[in-house]
Amino acid sequence: MTQINQQNKDAVVTAAPGYQTLNPATGELLKEFNTLTDAEAEQLLSNAHEAYLKWRKVPVEERIEIFRKFADLMDENIDRFANQITLEMGKPLSEAKMESGLPGMIFRYFADNALEMLTERDINVEGFTRVYSRLEPIGVTLAIEPWNGPLYQSMRAAAPNLMLGNAVIMKPAEIVAGSTLMMDEIFEKAGFPSKIYQSALVSREQVTSFIADSRVRAVALTGSDRAGSIIGEQAGRHIKPVVLELGGSDAFIALDSSNPVAVAAEASACRLFGIGQSCMSPKRAIVTEKISEAFIKEYIKAFENQKVGDPFDPETTTGPLSSIAAADNLHAQYQDAVDKGAKVLVEGGRVAGTGAFFKPAVLSGITPNMRLYHEEAFGPLGMIYVVPDAEAAITLANATKYGLGGTVFSEDLDEAKYVAESIDTGMVGINRYMGAPLNVPFGGTKASGVGRELGSNAMDAFANLKTYSIL
Template sequence: MPIASFNPYTGRELRRFRPHSPAQVERIVAQADRAARQWRRSSFAERARVLTRAAALLRERQDALARLMALEMGKPLRDGRAEVLKCALTCDYYAAHAEQMLADQLIETKARRSFIAHEPLGVVLAIMPWNFPFWQAIRFAAPALMAGNVGLLKHASNVPQCALALEKIFHDAGLPRAAFRTLLLESRDVEGLIADDRVQAVTLTGSEGAGSQVGAAAGRHIKKTVLELGGSDAFVVLADADLALAAQTAAQARMINAGQSCIAAKRFIVERPVAREFIRLLKAHLLEMRGGDPLDETTQYGPLARPDLADELTKQVADSVQLGAKVELYGGQSAPGTARFAPVILSNLRPGMPAYDQELFGPVASVLVARDEAHAIRLANDSRFGLGGAVWTRDEQRGERVARQIESGAVFVNALVASTPEMPFGGIKKSGYGRELSHLGIREFVNQKSIWIGGEKDGGARQKTE
């Protein structure tokens, strides 16, 4: 069955690709395995030259890559350019810091010398989603390659052109061809790759269901994994917050990538004294946002990436309303079977409703009213997810205190939740495990080897025998 990419705004097919045959997959994996033995012996300086050149190519090609994302998954051009520039920044970051991050770590023991060495594992399989087709892949690739690993990318089937464009960037940057390859495969073919002894580790960004399947397969074959899964991030607005700024940021946070972001704010937990005003301000900001053709420079949010995603989101909203949710802003799917979806605000939510319990992957804001700070924290933590969160208050110490009590991989106080190469990124609970980015991310796919040299210090061993 061919792998096809469609323009979600027009519904037109863009290109078709023949999936890699079993023989082609075997050849690519064998070549990657051989490349891993070579690349691990490269110097940090050599690796850094490749990553620095990749960063330069990303910047040079940002317009073409942004257009590709607009066509293939509906991201507005200006957002696409920002994504590509963030990828370039991250390549530069690891090129500059990887050697220091992976330097031998001296440990004080009875040995004459003891330390932890950080050595590459080999072939890392990355299973990546469509919503940030370059950024998600770079988040794994930049640290993995700088650590001396090689990468196999199984990207989402609706963004094959983005996957191949990233492969070309690394090859054009001077990376050995076999050290980073895109595999054009259906999801059902992934388990065979995970089982292959030449694949040493697996990283996945995707849904809770996909993470469960990949984690189970990797567990059966004793493979190291990092899973970054869904999120239903809490955006806590306390009564003393700068409400105007909080509401403006809330609209931006909900509409990141048309709401199709794991760390987009989804549950807005607002203290009762300011709840109605917050809803009014949030509604006004969302209504001001301009949806439309992603290729139009004035478009602020595009369609969802596929019509079936919009259909599913429509059902989640309808089921919530049927169970008693109140619609504060009517938007939604413009017609059944289309990917176009305007912002929605729901309130009067309770457990058992999809808008309370599930991740809504699109521009639907769920507003929950908290009696006080303690209740706001309980509502924030009443989720099986824990990826990112935000707290808004004029009292910075109060914000830090509340942030420490929210069960999440990251919490931002008076700021938009975002990923950055300097800080670790990942979740807890059903949002997954492991970390990407920062020094923690580059150490996920290395052998942290303990090395002990010689006997005891200062002739200790000799003294014991005298």
């Protein structure tokens, strides 16, 4: 493995805190994991490269059959995975089951569409009998994935790489290592070649070393924009492609002609899903003055009706945040806004006692001197902005460094399209929250990242688009 020089060490944020899983509802230590030694990390990378050299030669039709077996096995283990996710990061069990069903769906999507994605594309060039291009694998992809969707996020990166013919090294977030490690067993049972997919409990210094190594050919990261800038810089230094899926502060815009009650119900439900810990959660509700009173009344009703508690309790709607640190940071953002004059529509904040609980809250009157105006609020904190018209909504929606997604509601479809086209995002839903359908490219602009995952473009950044010409 390439040695890490002092300059690279300085580029790493800090030493990783170590892999340990805690129950965020109780603070109980679930398990501690050993970080790989440098020798073990080198062996893991060597194994991945050797597996790639064999896997790339496996016909696509055989890969498809293995993908389908993997999907079936994931479906059979939904309850087991859901239980682990809820234990490690506090997601209500019903939502954890929903997430546990997604890997099977993702792998079936690529199994169903691989032949079309990987087909040769003919190009008419005078003087040649045939010119064509096709996507070909490049080697080992390092995937660095987050805690808020430990199965969904990791498999969203792994599936297109594996179908393409690449090997995958999966570095999980330190607090959900148990969930990610369970995936290795499923890959083995499905019939994937040994070491073609490996969970890697590596340090941040070892991540830097992986990126510098010639056997790693691409990097995928889902995380904060701070992490993205570090990983992007390191990959750029070695001229390697990246897909960076980073933060978001999406706007949910309700214009004059929209139904304020129905739209507020959808906006609040989207904000609260996943305990608000999602990059694509619509964090800022922007509503025009004409309908603001009815919208606000319905929006705050949803937040007031949340039940905070044990994520295994079917009555619970809001479990703990992923960690004490996450809950404390969200409360600091909330308190900063309140101290500087934000209007409290639903009072919330940190809940006393053990666990990383945060009572859902709603604020309005947020101004540029407050942290929440500029930062991503990762948790059940709703923010409502009232504006005079569509133009003001566009200006406010774009007044952020982020550009992941957005939502626009209006009975006037021309107006809705105009607003949607005017906001600087990678995705936008008109008269319905878009989410992340498997067949739609997922990704953003500005500090929300570069590249796309899912959909027909999912393989692009991880492939060699190779062109052949025949005289």
